[in-house]
Amino acid sequence: MMASNEDHPHGDETVGGAEREIKRGITVMKKVIRDRDRGVLIKVHWNEGGQLIEPNGSTLTSFIGALVRNEVPITCDNWRNKQLNEAKDKIWSEIKRCFDIEENRRDHCLKLAGKLLRGFRTFLSTTFLRDTEGTFVDAELPSKYASLISPKEWETFKSKRKTQEFKSVSETNRQRASSPAYPYRKGRVGYGRLEQSILTKENSSETSLPAHVLWKEARVGKDGKIKEDVQQIFEKCETLSQSIVPYEDTDCRSILSRALDVPEYSGRVRGKGFGITQKSLNIKKQKTPSNKELQQTLEALKAEVLELRKERERDRAAGFKDTSDKDSINCNFQPTIPEGISPCHLYLARPTYRMVGKGKVHNNLGELLHTKPLPTGSLKVSVDIALEKDALLPHPDDVSDATLLGDAIGSFVAWPTDLIIVGYETPTKSKAKDKGIAREIESVASQKEIPVAKKTEISKRTGAKKKNPSKYRACLHTYLFKRQIFRMDVVGVINTYMRYLYDKLMGPRGLEQRFSFLNPMKTNLTEMIRKPDEVRTYVVERFMADTDREKLFFLPFNTGDGGHWLLVAINPFKEIVYYLDSLHIDWTTYPAMKTIVDTIIQTVRAQRKIQVPKRKANNITWNRVECPRQRNNIDCGYYTLRFMKETLLMDRTDIPSDYFDEYRCAYYSKDQLDEIKEELCQFIIELQVL
Template sequence: MASDSESTEIPPSDPATTCTDAPLSQKKLEQEYYNIQRGLTIMEEVTKTRAAGKKISVQWNKKGQAIKSAKFISYIGVVAKTTVPITQKSWRKVDQATKDIVWETVSSGFEIDESKKDFVLQKAGRALRSFRHFITQKYLKDPDAEFVAQVPPLLQPLVKQEDWDAFVVSRREKEFKELSAQNKKRVAKNEYPYRAGRLGYAGVEQKEVEAEGSDVTISRQRLWALARTNKDGVIDNPRVKEVAEKIDSLSQEVSQGKLPEHEDILARALGTPDHPGRVRGVGFGVTKKQYFGKIKKRTSASSSEVQELREEQAVMKQQLEAQAKLIDMLLKGQIPGRLLGDVSPSGKDSCTVPSDKIPEGENDCNCLADNPSRKVVATGRVYNIAGDTIHNLPLPPDCIRVSLLVAIDPKYPLPYPTDEMQTVGDALGSFVAWPSHLVMVGTPKPPKDPLPPKKKCLCLL
């Protein structure tokens, strides 16, 4: 059985990777360039190993993350890139049969069991997204800013000509240009940029464990800070330094007994809780349940954990109530569009609430379409919290954070889409930014006197 313990260090910069106008850092472009070259080489190596009836072993840490496994991670990427076309905009929209092919190909070359399938597929989705960004920044246009017609030589083993043609067309569209501009602005506002590169949180943790001893436990707040140091191990970003100092202060309070032993120090230092399904400061492949489930070995819960459980229960209750109401309305043949009173034909007298009139805290809400009909496209919960952010980034101007729970119009485009979420249906169970003037506070109410079928459309004209 072969071993995957190859170094993840990136070789010196290749002149061919130089990109004169790239929102992504030069280091990230070099990493992706190296990933492609290395991935193709590893594919040949894995094929030979598999032909000899062998598989390559993979090491995992206590959190279930692959460590010292550069070949494994690179192979996942190259399999995903050769299996899924670059024209696929979202990994969520890739059909299950294709995902199964990715999993079967990877598992046939490495010693991994079915429990690692989610890890492999999620990693494949990330690799595809990074690949699309890399192509857009590095190869889409020539030095004269003209779109490249033929597949570049480096990409020919991975990309078909017909897929390249379709990809170029999609990058010419106005919708893509607007989305790209929005994402650039949001990324530029990131106050706490990650700086550990290809190493990842798992790699940062492994280095610390090897330096201090195998029995050492590295807290996630420490990992978060270590992943934002420069090459000399120094925090030179003022905003990161401010949070690191808060972390030190809170850690001292815990050690002195002023705070509960299992207080969420990172969340308190940043001033914002983790988003559902994500755990900051631990890296890829670790869920909230996995991480916090391993440290809750005590007779009493901390205040932050109790609050977290209450919030999760409230979201579940709201989702069940909203779904029950909508099902009831559908069974009665009613259209869920007349909510909390009538919406006027012009939209001028609609029941939308300005952002400064939305009650502070968490409330039921309806999200309206940005068109004259002002129809309700989703229901959920609105969070009017001072200094709130969305996925650790500032909210867009005149927007508010909303958790979408029920999709009334799943195909309605999100006001601020991302690579993974482009429609209301994609964003169910997630937080999104929604224009404040298009958020209606309250829960759905069926109309008192349902109109006959022929007249239902008249109220929307």
């Protein structure tokens, strides 16, 4: 009598391993078929490298696997065989019927189909044609796959796996796969979806991760532990990424391949997964997501500002407190700090109540200071300007060991809430008898604040004219008023932030005598090639206007046609050019730029009547600065802006070859880049041009 399946849990499996029980059924993708029949196309998403991601990335992958198992016989060993063209066309046609997908994704989908077919053949061989010791078993066609595989195909498939040639190749591959040095530990997730999950979890604005970072994350187990050998490779990659100079590098291998000491294979990018090639990584993006994101942010801020203006009009009848008398100030007053990031004045109450600096207060729920909770009754503040550099900090910074306000410029500190006054002060300027130099900014306690709306009304009644911006133009010498701020393209962003740097850093600190800006609209690569004489004339005039003192000129340089941004800082007095490129590309890539800059410096030298020997006529110093390096292809503009800001904060007309110690890092964090974006948005709102 035959034993029942109840007596043998694996009743369909013979002792020889001919057919083993597979509990999971054949993938048929019923939901996809139902959507297709209703005329609903499923939207597919891709990352910037061209890999399938969620939502619906795994759905399309499973659907392609089901299609290729139905349309292509398992006896097919060469996916490039032209006889498969008809089957491939049918697979693509079915994909288009069910998914909203672009035509240029055809190659990726068909390559994925070939990969899945190979995986299916390997699964059949491993599951049904080998026993537990790896010995070949002459098994019958599994009943589960009878609808996909004909008996003739199965016999042909088995016969190919009996050949000595196949056994030799199979054994080699099996041994290699059985003991990998650094095993992948993320199952069927794949690099693309793994990268997506990491970026989503970290709430990052980045669009991709470096290959070695992703490689390390792919080898972290469920327990979250990283093996020592994996960590060593990762650290080696980090070291290599900082030491390699691209234009001197002759090794074509990636950083990860060098750290692993393995050859680089064509057609793949190590540590990135299926679908990523060097070509896909080098495709130049036509749009800049960061600018689009900024535009959306500005639109939201515009609506918020309009609402605040309405609220301000309603509250105007309440009047404004006169703070001109210091004695009338209540030192125990608890100001209302708005949520988010706001410009502010910083006060101290001892030995006298006075304003000692300016900065920005960060009033966010759960805000931490250097990963630690804030002291009770205090908020996180970034210090921008110190009016009393020797003033003691209310809460000394344990991380940087800063105890004086002057030491905390450019960093975050804790500040008592009752000593923070929100809002920028209106500077009061007067001319000295002999020089038109603005006097130091007075404390807000000695001035009377007038709302913007009232100032406008007063101007209308008295016929007052706007302040002459000639001094500002002399320093910035570009067009940064409403018509250009409304142009929120990349150049508009660069120009607007340069005005922010002048208003908030250069002006208050008196740095306009040591630093200046050149207009990027007049000095980009396109202009240098098309109108070299006009570019030379413009820059020479700017340099000759300041020949009596050493000055550093910032030139945010664009490679043309909305391309890459980098910073060229020129000291014409010392004939030194500092080159800061966040992609670490050499200046020789842009010969037109270098030629024009050299010619300009030589022209200025001649106009200053400086005599140099002929052998030193071209002896202009170009310093390539090892600045922080960007990790994607969209943040170059924000890196350029931060380079200018940090140079101003250091108040140095020379930039070290390895960058400033205070700001040296491998790359800028999301918070550091967000700080630039927030400052830009706040400044646009303050100008009230929205």
